[in-house]
Amino acid sequence: MSRTDTAELALPPARYEYGGDEFVFVEMDQAMSLEANIKAMTITAALRERGLDGVIDICPSNASYMIRVDPDVLHPAELVKELRALEESATALTSDRVLPTRVVDVPVLYDDPWTRETLMRFRDRHQDPGATDLEYAARINGYAGVPQLIDALSGAPYFVTMLGFVPGLPFCYQMVPRERQIEVPKYVRPRTDTPERAFGFGGAFSVVYPVRGAGGYQLFGIAPAPVLDVAQRLPDFQDGIVFPRAGDIFRYRSIDRNEFDRIRSEVEDGTFRYRIREYEFRPAEFLGDPDAVTSDLLEVLYG
């Protein structure tokens, strides 16, 4: 794609809905796609720039976004007018459009003893009680075995397409074409327990659970570093209690037990820092040649 090209985001027109008097919900598409997320990110970034009085929260969310509004300051119908205007300008994706973001190395110990112990306790709630979650996911996604699945999970990076459910939980969507997306169902019945920092996968999304609790995603591993730090002990949490931001690019790098233990002790003594690089992400370039862009950003991250 040449520098002067303009791509159209091939998406249906957005759907605008009032979530009572304090929320506006806008759906880009019913199906998940990088295009839908990029459109939501573009509109919400532009809204943030506008700095409108009465806008309390701007929440980009996978294939949609949601705004929390103070209707005593800004009439929700006025807000929708603004959002429709922003949608119009976001539909054409010029090649010079840049989303400034961060690329982050997020270490994960796949097939770890803690999530394995947890998932074994809840086999009666799983599609395939005779296999582990990784074995089941490898089989239904056509991988030869668990190591090949882990290679795919930890190879290409992911977009943080939404934050939510509980504070700091990043929904992540892998930056590969749809035919290479990994997809798994959620548990038949949700578990009542999930270890803190578990790396899970459900639908087409991976997550890191910020706190221990219930959960329905398949359990693939555990991260040594937190995504939520209410006490703000670690340097990466100086500006806020959660680390991920919508629009970040995470690489879930596979680590061994030695590295896991080393990072854990760095977290314990308060010195751990994520490896972070600033990155100018160009959506048009990415949609034209995803593999070229992901290899470029991995070079930026580790180069």
Add this chain to the structure above:
Amino acid sequence: MSTILVRKGGLYTTVQDTGRDGYYEIGMPPSGAMDQYSYRVANLLVGNPDGAAALEATYIGPELEFTDDRLVAVTGAEAPVAVNGEAVPSWQTLAVRAGDVLSFSMITAGARLYIAVSGGIDVPEKLGSRSTYTLTGLGGFEGRKLADGDRLPVGKAGTDAPGPPVGASVPGPLRPEFPDVMPLRTVVGLCSYRLTEAALDSFLGTVWKVTKDADRVGYRLRGGTLDFVEREQPFGAGGDPANVVDLGYPVGSIQVPGGDEPIVLLNDAVTGGGYATIGTVISVDRDRIAQAKTGDRVSFVPVGLDEALAARRDRARRLAEARAALTA
């Protein structure tokens, strides 16, 4: 620093205020008093500035011993209230002295009591609010519900605005009602296209019962079964017909996992997830559902945005009337 001795914590008593705004986008709900009207009137009764922190007690109130002279007021649900064992009225400005004990009997109507004390509950502000969010242990008193033996810090009562005279009382028409079936005005929409037309009619026509799974995160209801429109699930949504690609949940939004148990999300809501939302209870009527308890019945009444905004203005007018009645 002055404190209140918590002799008994009650069933589930937390420090709450108007809520913590601006963190929904990181996945943190606002928390805050579930019945904002009753909470705000409690503060008016003791002469506190708007937004002062108070106590919210669910079903069984706490037992509190005061260590200095204070004004105190109880609003919200109906329950016998006593000071040193002597019955005292709710919705009224009361004076207490060092050693006095405020106590409650079982709630007779409604679900949540609000207890305001002059000077306010003086726990530290966390991210701009004193509200308790127990999931992450943030805000309130040590991020948790009160326990027997806690010593709750209270602020210095304002000297420039002394508050209403002792005995000032909120007129009956300005107190909430607890009808047999609580009507919850609801803006239908969001992903309501996932329900069949018959299911949407049935949702609005059913009297729903509050189950025992009803807390500050949300209320699970029972009373009918709702069918989803059959479809091939879109990419990324997950296989269940109740699933959508994970999206944001408004506070007050209604989802129907499995088609048979609607959940209304409230002040400590999970902020997003993968279940189809079918509408949102208007902000003013979160005050009403906050006063519904397990076994109580509620119904959903469809309204438009204009009616939701009119209801906000009406609540503001009622608050102004309560303020005027107390300072007259």
